[in-house]
Amino acid sequence: MPREVARLPSSSLSMGGVLMLEIPENEDNLTALVLRTETGVYGWLNSCPHDGRSLCNDPLYLLNRKTGLIQCMHHQASFGPDTGVCTDGPCVGDKLREIKTFEKEGQIVVLL
Ligand code: FES
Known part of the structure; x- marks a missing residue:
């Protein structure tokens, strides 16, 4: 059963914005990336399917x-921000690991 790892006000994530969130109780110190596109809010594990390194250290980039x-x-490697699928680079066709994220009543909820 997924557990809630974060709940944020919708206003904290502007169009085209990206937030990096800590994931509690994870030995690998992985982070979650939550971003807003014109089609919605998406969450991805900050880990590249090419060799598992972080996609970024600073969500601004x-x-x-x-x-x-x-x-x-x-x-x-390049990935669709809404699909997580790699379209260019060393892991074409691979997909980022999704972190379930939804928006409801002015809040963004992140589940893992
Ligand atoms: S680790 Fe991401 S492209 Fe190589």
């Missing part, structure tokens, strides 16, 4: 400013 795609800082 997660999205490529020209393409709007998620771009891994290591070998520049």
Whole structure:
């Protein structure tokens, strides 16, 4: 059963914005990335399917400013911000691990 790991006011995530959230009780110190696109709010584990390294250390730099795609800082794999699917780079076709995220009554809820 998924557990709630974060609950934030919707106003804390603007269009095109990305937040990095701690995941409680995780030995690997993984973080969650929550972002808002024109189609909704999405959550992805901050771990690249290419070799498991963090996609970014600073959420300000997660999205490529020209393409709007998620771009891994290591070998520049690109992922759809709403699909999590890699469309370019060393892991084409692989997918980011989704972190269930939904928005309801002015709040963003993140489940794991
Ligand atoms: S670790 Fe992300 S592209 Fe290599």
